[in-house]
Amino acid sequence: xxxxIETPLPHGGRLVERVVTDPELGKKMAKMAKAVYDIKPTLHxxxxxxxxxxxxxxxxxCYGFFSPVEGSMKQAELERVLKERRLxxxxxxxxxxxxxxxxxxYKELGVEVGDRVLLRLKGKPFAVIDVEExxxxxxxxxxxxxxxxxxxxxxxxxxxxxKKHPGWVIYRSMNxxxxxxxxxxxxxxxxxxxxxxxxxxxxxxxEEYAKRGWRTVINHQTRNVPHVGHEMLMKSAGFTGDIEPxxxxxxxxxxxxxxxxxxxxxxxxxxxxxxxxxxxxKPERHLVTICLWDMRYGNPIESMLHGIIRxxxxxxxxxxxxxxxxxxxxxDMYATQILWGKGIPSFGIPKPLNExxxxxxxxxxxxxxxxxxxxxNEIAYSGCCNHTKEKQKFSGSxxxxxxxxxxxxxxxxxRPEVYKVIVKWWKKFGYPFCNEKYVKEKEERLEVExxxxxx
Amino acid sequence: xxxxxxxxxxxxxxxxxxxxxxEEKIVNLFGGTLKAINVEIPEEVExxxxxxxxxxxxxxxxxxxxxPVAFNRVLFEEIAKHKSMxxxxxxxxxxxxxxxxxxAAKESEALPVPDIxxxxxxxxxxxxxxxx
Numbered sequence: 001x002x003x004x005i006e007t008p009l010p011h012g013g014r015l016v017e018r019v020v021t022d023p024e025l026g027k028k029m030a031k032m033a034k035a036v037y038d039i040k041p042t043l044h045x046x047x048x049x050x051x052x053x054x055x056x057x058x059x060x061x062c063y064g065f066f067s068p069v070e071g072s073m074k075q076a077e078l079e080r081v082l083k084e085r086r087l088x089x090x091x092x093x094x095x096x097x098x099x100x101x102x103x104x105x106y107k108e109l110g111v112e113v114g115d116r117v118l119l120r121l122k123g124k125p126f127a128v129i130d131v132e133e134x135x136x137x138x139x140x141x142x143x144x145x146x147x148x149x150x151x152x153x154x155x156x157x158x159x160x161x162x163k164k165h166p167g168w169v170i171y172r173s174m175n176x177x178x179x180x181x182x183x184x185x186x187x188x189x190x191x192x193x194x195x196x197x198x199x200x201x202x203x204x205x206x207e208e209y210a211k212r213g214w215r216t217v218i219n220h221q222t223r224n225v226p227h228v229g230h231e232m233l234m235k236s237a238g239f240t241g242d243i244e245p246x247x248x249x250x251x252x253x254x255x256x257x258x259x260x261x262x263x264x265x266x267x268x269x270x271x272x273x274x275x276x277x278x279x280x281x282k283p284e285r286h287l288v289t290i291c292l293w294d295m296r297y298g299n300p301i302e303s304m305l306h307g308i309i310r311x312x313x314x315x316x317x318x319x320x321x322x323x324x325x326x327x328x329x330x331x332d333m334y335a336t337q338i339l340w341g342k343g344i345p346s347f348g349i350p351k352p353l354n355e356x357x358x359x360x361x362x363x364x365x366x367x368x369x370x371x372x373x374x375x376x377n378e379i380a381y382s383g384c385c386n387h388t389k390e391k392q393k394f395s396g397s398x399x400x401x402x403x404x405x406x407x408x409x410x411x412x413x414x415r416p417e418v419y420k421v422i423v424k425w426w427k428k429f430g431y432p433f434c435n436e437k438y439v440k441e442k443e444e445r446l447e448v449e450x451x452x453x454x455x
Numbered sequence: 456x457x458x459x460x461x462x463x464x465x466x467x468x469x470x471x472x473x474x475x476x477x478e479e480k481i482v483n484l485f486g487g488t489l490k491a492i493n494v495e496i497p498e499e500v501e502x503x504x505x506x507x508x509x510x511x512x513x514x515x516x517x518x519x520x521x522x523p524v525a526f527n528r529v530l531f532e533e534i535a536k537h538k539s540m541x542x543x544x545x546x547x548x549x550x551x552x553x554x555x556x557x558x559a560a561k562e563s564e565a566l567p568v569p570d571i572x573x574x575x576x577x578x579x580x581x582x583x584x585x586x587x
Contacts, residue, residue, distance in 0.1 A: 191587075193587070196587035197583055197585045197586055197587045198585065199587075260510075261510070261521065270580070273580075273583065273584075273585070274576065274579070276584060277579045277580070277583070277584065278579070283584035283585075287585070288585060372485050372486070374483070374485075374486055374487075377486060392484055392485055393515060393516050395514045395515060395516055395518065395520065396514075397512070397514050397518075397520035397521050398461065398514065398516070398518065398520060400520075400521075401461075401463075401520060401521075401524075401527070402463060402489075404524045404562075404566060405463060405524055405527065406566075406567060406568075406569045407463050407465060407489075408569065408571065410485050410486075410488030410489055411488070412485045412486060412488060413485060413488075413489075417575070417576050417579065420571065420573040420575070420576040421573075421576060423568065423569055423571060423573055424573055424576065424577070426566075426568050426569075427568050430564075430565045430566075430568075431564070431565055431566055432566060435563050435564065436563070437564065
């Protein structure tokens, strides 16, 4: 058996690419629409604050991040995903992808199966959905089944999901009418700065790896400005590979609505960029990228999506830490590692994700944690350092508290360049973290601009 | 096990507790690059904090975090005033809950930006390695 690991195939065997790059063809497709719908943010079912925008899902589907998914799911597919985390084509997939509208909008649109709907974003033509099925959901039921319950998923679910969980709230806040069908982007959006220089959809990321001579690439998932603990995680996990360490270390930041207290997306991407501009990882070995998605904070379920996104991008490895993509204590803190290490039968995955039929090829690198050890006088790996009494943890909330109090963090916590990026965006937004004002303004601005298109 | 709140100490705060019993409780964090005091919180006080500040939580170190910045400010003020991290200082903080909540409401809109020079970072960003 050869030892060299090759770039994996996209999940499902081929990359989904549903973006029309010829504006004339886009116009023609738009003209065939029976109705026009202006995309609106999903609003929190109680507070009215934006929690999601389906445009991000349309972007990630059409550019292939979520291959092999091609659109909004039909009812049978939704049911299969909720029950077994599989598409009707058998390929594993964790989350419902749904185009939801209100009863009022449905009545006003007057669409039927077989119709095409033109979807406008920021008042301009953006995409179409070709309606193959129309059905209704109970949003609360979908929300609860998406994340699991302690009774049905005792291996990893520790507490019932509720309105304190931002991912549960996203599904709970959805409209009841689902238009199912494939999406096609007919007017290619332009990513706005600073996101434009981090936009590497799967085809482009694969081309970039080839250009850089990267055969093995390990991905770091992030929704955070990197502190030194994250940097050490990236550097250490980067030693994984085959006969040599991974050629590339990719950061893939999830860009979208985040919970209060997370950092603004702009600071997250530029903070990671500072890791290579500051010289802490050579820029030739480090690539900062983004994926548009309103994070569901679904720990093992989210990790499955992360594996799919990064395999589609061409990564060979994925690092997973404790409490991966988690909030609160709904899941076991090692739920993601359990999923990738032995599977979670109650979620339809009886073996590790790489060993189930139609599973993933990307390899998990499950990591424990990094802390500062005054005895070792270095950032130490918990699997090595035995000074457990002296350890000082990189608690995210501790670091956020320090930032909020305006204390300049020591170099062993934040690289000064990284911290200064936080301050740069703090000046711009008047606040170092996501708050209601930031979320509302961001959901008006979004991450893209659309060219004019007369239809 | 009782939980605790970490109060970071800058030069001004260090001066305010100089010569008191609190000074003896200063701990060095991250190789001495940060100084702090760990204020032990009795269970009944913790309950009141959790009820008053719903974002507060216990982190993986056993520390009570995500309280408003104003809470930490008032907690330090009372410690400095009482020259102690004991119960009387904590009760004084709890008695100022309304005042803290009022300040916290403003905090969710804006926090003062640190006055630091970031021109070196702006210079680096003029020549990004990754271009659009």
